Amino acid sequence: MEAPALPFQPSLLGAAATEPAASFASARRTDLGRGAWVDHVPGFLDGADALFTALLHGTSWRQREVPMYGRMVTEPRLSAWWGAEDGVPAERLARAPAALRDLLPVLDARYERGFDAIGLNLYRTGRDSVAWHGDRHERRRPVTTVAVLSLGSPRRFLLRPVGGGASRAVEMFSGDLLVMGGTCQHTWQHCIPKVARAGPRMSATFRRRLHPTER
Numbered sequence: 273m274e275a276p277a278l279p280f281q282p283s284l285l286g287a288a289a290t291e292p293a294a295s296f297a298s299a300r301r302t303d304l305g306r307g308a309w310v311d312h313v314p315g316f317l318d319g320a321d322a323l324f325t326a327l328l329h330g331t332s333w334r335q336r337e338v339p340m341y342g343r344m345v346t347e348p349r350l351s352a353w354w355g356a357e358d359g360v361p362a363e364r365l366a367r368a369p370a371a372l373r374d375l376l377p378v379l380d381a382r383y384e385r386g387f388d389a390i391g392l393n394l395y396r397t398g399r400d401s402v403a404w405h406g407d408r409h410e411r412r413r414p415v416t417t418v419a420v421l422s423l424g425s426p427r428r429f430l431l432r433p434v435g436g437g438a439s440r441a442v443e444m445f446s447g448d449l450l451v452m453g454g455t456c457q458h459t460w461q462h463c464i465p466k467v468a469r470a471g472p473r474m475s476a477t478f479r480r481r482l483h484p485t486e487r
């Protein structure tokens with residue numbers, strides 16, 4: 273699918289940098305309890321708005337249909353995926369945008385060796401969203417790390433404990449990183465709620481799909 277025409281006004285700061293640079297200098301960890309934690313790293317990536325624009329036009333976006341309550345539902349967002357699970361991991365990942373691929377060793381060094389899958393979500397307007405969920409593939413493992421990089425317009429990222437309790441909101445700005453770790457995909461859920469008004473926003477997700485013994 274071609275890039276949708278979307279009104280996005282890159283910030284001067286974001287547009288200036290051509291070579292994205294990443295830093296954990298601003299990282300703050302929140303212990304969510306029950307073995308779950310979340311790191312928020314505001315301003316993780318320099319040049320985030322330029323990357324947003326490059327990915328918007330350079331990605332072959334997919335509109336997925338997913339089964340829900342016995343019928344097929346159109347996902348309220350566009351997506352793209354470069355996973356390691358379909359055949360040859362290195363080749364699949366090699367087709368991922370270089371600026372995102374370059375972040376794999378940065379994340380590996382900080383969190384765990386072996387992030388091997390990159391996903392992209394595009395929320396075109398405030399009507400696009402992702403419903404409450406825990407990341408499914410990750411739930412096969414008791415403890416996982418999922419990193420989410422926000423690009424473009426700001427959106428609220430919500431987290432809530434499974435089984436009820438107060439939700440937490442993280443306002444995600446262009447270049448911010450959020451990392452969910454420990455038991456988070458089992459004991460907490462997350463979502464991007466619909467809002468009345470929002471400019472286009474993208475999230476790049478980094479996961480480890482294959483266990484080291486499966487490589």
Ligand SMILES: O=C(O)CCC(=O)C(=O)O
Nearest residue numbers: 393402407420464475477
């Ligand atoms: O867009 C986001 O920040 C979250 C995306 C997400 O939860 C997912 O892709 O599983």
Ligand SMILES: [Fe+2]
Nearest residue numbers: 405406407462
């Ligand atoms: Fe998710």
